[in-house]
Amino acid sequence: MSRTLIERRLMELSERLRDARRELAVADEQLDHLAGVADEARLRSLVSETPLAEQEYRDASRHAEAMARHQSSVSQTIVQLEQAQDDLLDRLIAGSD
Numbered sequence: 001m002s003r004t005l006i007e008r009r010l011m012e013l014s015e016r017l018r019d020a021r022r023e024l025a026v027a028d029e030q031l032d033h034l035a036g037v038a039d040e041a042r043l044r045s046l047v048s049e050t051p052l053a054e055q056e057y058r059d060a061s062r063h064a065e066a067m068a069r070h071q072s073s074v075s076q077t078i079v080q081l082e083q084a085q086d087d088l089l090d091r092l093i094a095g096s097d
Contacts (some may be wrong), residue, residue, distance in 0.1 A: 013088065
């Protein structure tokens, strides 16, 4: 692989990493919020003991769980992108010897 192609791919990976890290920051904030909403709904459910409160808790909990899965997925994507970046940097360094 030519040096120019490696450098181009590194730039693309850098942009993707930046975007993924921004997405992770947003997911972190949303997860914090949704987890708080789920906790409040759980408490209301325990206090009121009504079917509606229990349903609200289940809904809020599902939303928080879905966001946790998304956050985990984005984190895994970042790890993969960083590994790809490391591999390209290794190729770049090996090509300059």
